[in-house]
Amino acid sequence: MSTPDPNNDKRLAVMAEMLYLCNLLLLPGIAFIWLLLLNIRRSSVASPLALCHLRQTLAASIWAGVLLIPITALSILMGGYQSVTGWTVAILYFTVCHASLVLLGVVGLAKAMAGLSWRYPLIGPVCGTRP
Amino acid sequence: MQYQSQMVAKPYFIAAIGLFIGQIIFGLIMGWQYVVGDFLFPEIPFNVARMVHTNLLIVWLLFGFMGASYYLVPEESETELYSPKLALALFWIFLVAGALTIVGYLAVPYATLAQVTGNELLPTMGREFLEQPTITKIGIVIVALGFLFNIAMTVLKGRKTTVSLVLLIGLTGLALLFLFSFYNPHNLVLDKMFWWYVVHLWVEGVWELILGAILAFVLIKTTGVDREVIEKWLYVIIAMTLITGILGTGHHFYWIGTPEYWQIIGSVFSALEPIPFFMMTVFAFNMVNQRRREHPNKAAVLWALGTAVMAFLGAGVWGFLHTLSPVNYYTHGSQITAAHGHMAFYGAYVMIVLTIISYAMPMMRGRAAANSEKAQVMEMWSFWLMTVAMVFITLFLTAAGILQIYMQRMGGDAAQPFMVVQENIALFYWLREGAGFVFLTGLILYVVSFFVGGEERKETA
Numbered sequence: 001m002s003t004p005d006p007n008n009d010k011r012l013a014v015m016a017e018m019l020y021l022c023n024l025l026l027l028p029g030i031a032f033i034w035l036l037l038l039n040i041r042r043s044s045v046a047s048p049l050a051l052c053h054l055r056q057t058l059a060a061s062i063w064a065g066v067l068l069i070p071i072t073a074l075s076i077l078m079g080g081y082q083s084v085t086g087w088t089v090a091i092l093y094f095t096v097c098h099a100s101l102v103l104l105g106v107v108g109l110a111k112a113m114a115g116l117s118w119r120y121p122l123i124g125p126v127c128g129t130r131p
Numbered sequence: 132m133q134y135q136s137q138m139v140a141k142p143y144f145i146a147a148i149g150l151f152i153g154q155i156i157f158g159l160i161m162g163w164q165y166v167v168g169d170f171l172f173p174e175i176p177f178n179v180a181r182m183v184h185t186n187l188l189i190v191w192l193l194f195g196f197m198g199a200s201y202y203l204v205p206e207e208s209e210t211e212l213y214s215p216k217l218a219l220a221l222f223w224i225f226l227v228a229g230a231l232t233i234v235g236y237l238a239v240p241y242a243t244l245a246q247v248t249g250n251e252l253l254p255t256m257g258r259e260f261l262e263q264p265t266i267t268k269i270g271i272v273i274v275a276l277g278f279l280f281n282i283a284m285t286v287l288k289g290r291k292t293t294v295s296l297v298l299l300i301g302l303t304g305l306a307l308l309f310l311f312s313f314y315n316p317h318n319l320v321l322d323k324m325f326w327w328y329v330v331h332l333w334v335e336g337v338w339e340l341i342l343g344a345i346l347a348f349v350l351i352k353t354t355g356v357d358r359e360v361i362e363k364w365l366y367v368i369i370a371m372t373l374i375t376g377i378l379g380t381g382h383h384f385y386w387i388g389t390p391e392y393w394q395i396i397g398s399v400f401s402a403l404e405p406i407p408f409f410m411m412t413v414f415a416f417n418m419v420n421q422r423r424r425e426h427p428n429k430a431a432v433l434w435a436l437g438t439a440v441m442a443f444l445g446a447g448v449w450g451f452l453h454t455l456s457p458v459n460y461y462t463h464g465s466q467i468t469a470a471h472g473h474m475a476f477y478g479a480y481v482m483i484v485l486t487i488i489s490y491a492m493p494m495m496r497g498r499a500a501a502n503s504e505k506a507q508v509m510e511m512w513s514f515w516l517m518t519v520a521m522v523f524i525t526l527f528l529t530a531a532g533i534l535q536i537y538m539q540r541m542g543g544d545a546a547q548p549f550m551v552v553q554e555n556i557a558l559f560y561w562l563r564e565g566a567g568f569v570f571l572t573g574l575i576l577y578v579v580s581f582f583v584g585g586e587e588r589k590e591t592a
Contacts (some may be wrong), residue, residue, distance in 0.1 A: 084533070084537040084538070088537075091529075091533055092526060095452060095529070099444055103444075106416060106443075109413055109416075109417075110413055110417040110419075111416075111420055113413075113421075114417060116420055
């Protein structure tokens with residue numbers, strides 16, 4: 001019976017966090033699908049550390065989508081394209097929310113690189129449970 | 132403290148904090164003048180308060196960088212400073228020159244100051260951030276050269292490390308780029324272009340190298356992570372800084388009369404400028420997560436992590452917000468710029484100077500490694516008060532900026548004049564002023580934390 005390679009586990013955890021950040025910063029949607037596939041394919045064989053990061057990043061990515069797209073769109077649509085208040089709220093909300101999610105991802109990435117588990121505050125499931 | 136000559140950093144740090152307090156007081160005066168236009172008029176007109184606010188910022192940060200260099204270079208080079216006497220002499224020259232300049236700004240009209248100081252012989256005055264009389268600029272060059280000589284000789288006679296070399300490159304760049312402040316062509320386009328060589332290539336170029344070196348030094352000392360690991364990060368960060376920052380200067384050339392290709396070059400390279408700040412944040416958190424020791428100076432570690440986060444937000448995110456030329460067409464010179472400027476300067480440079488002061492000052496005041504728990508708790512309160520206040524200042528200015536752009540620049544024929552718009556967004560200026568007072572409270576707590584006694588906190592691992 002083979003023992004799991006800790007380096008591979010760490011790599012998988014780092015990969016998950018990087019895809020989360022990539023989804024927010026570079027390739028929205030594509031990176032999410034990649035992360036989803038990684039979760040489907042590797043969850044059953046991943047170590048607790050890698051599994052924790054896979055689950056966290058998937059849940060956080062879904063939350064990011066919910067927090068960023070509909071709420072921003074709603075604040076513009078409700079105010080109308082000509083409403084300065086709508087744009088002010090939308091731009092401020094999107095910038096603050098997006099930057100906060102990126103910063104959480106940075107902390108997650110640093111934890112994964114150090115071989116530590118990490119739970120996204122408020123939006124991440126408890127490690128060891130389904131998202 | 133390993134070397135006696137490191138003590139010369141102490142007066143630099145004390146002067147830096149003193150001038151920082153002055154900067155914030157003038158910031159509050161200006162903030163009030165935004166909403167009560169004749170406040171302190173004619174004693175301190177708005178343009179003078181603004182000049183003092185920004186010039187004090189630059190001068191106290193330079194004091195902080197010099198103090199940081201005098202503290203960390205002997206330790207990195209494993210030798211005493213080449214000339215502590217020269218360092219102290221330069222300190223007094225710089226302090227007296229700086230104080231006289233500020234007194235000059237406040238005591239006489241700017242045109243008179245230019246006349247009295249012989250500006251017509253070599254005209255360099257009258258440009259934003261470079262308002263100093265020519266004679267003061269010459270003084271700055273002399274101080275900078277003497278300082279560079281002292282630091283370079285120390286590095287040359289001792290151990291060469293990546294940290295000290297990156298710092299030296301940054302400081303050399305700082306001194307050399309300042310020379311562009313003496314070039315004042317009649318052509319306004321050229322004037323602006325070379326002006327940015329000082330301003331942009333300082334804050335989005337060589338100052339980032341200084342920031343990276345100081346941050347790396349503090350992280351090496353507080354986390355116990357191998358120097359090689361930290362140095363590799365530092366190499367990549369400074370490479371990205373220079374790759375993106377130098378051509379990123381182009382984002383200042385969009386509307387000053389330079390050729391159109393700067394729209395593309397500026398947009399592309401400045402869009403990449405958040406990358407080094409992003410990496411710096413990953414770097415700082417990664418090192419703290421991989422730490423091999425529990426350093427007793429928790430406040431210094433908090434400042435170090437805060438620097439990385441706030442620099443990423445202020446310089447990275449808020450910079451990116453308005454850096455693409457189609458966006459910048461509407462946003463340039465608005466309160467969005469002020470929002471970015473405040474958070475970027477605080478996050479990247481104010482916080483790194485406070486980080487090194489927080490790390491070094493306890494040892495320079497006779498402690499083994501850190502202040503008492505009580506003093507550190509107060510210092511951490513000051514961290515949160517100042518940082519949260521700065522976040523709100525940035526948010527209020529951003530909101531003011533969006534409204535300003537919309538009413539002043541996007542209304543077509545219905546666009547409103549500048550002063551009418553200023554009246555309309557006054558609420559955000561009041562809110563910003565409130566946050567400014569919270570910031571001052573945090574700064575007072577920071578100063579008070581130096582005078583809190585108690586038993587020294589010990590290393591736990």
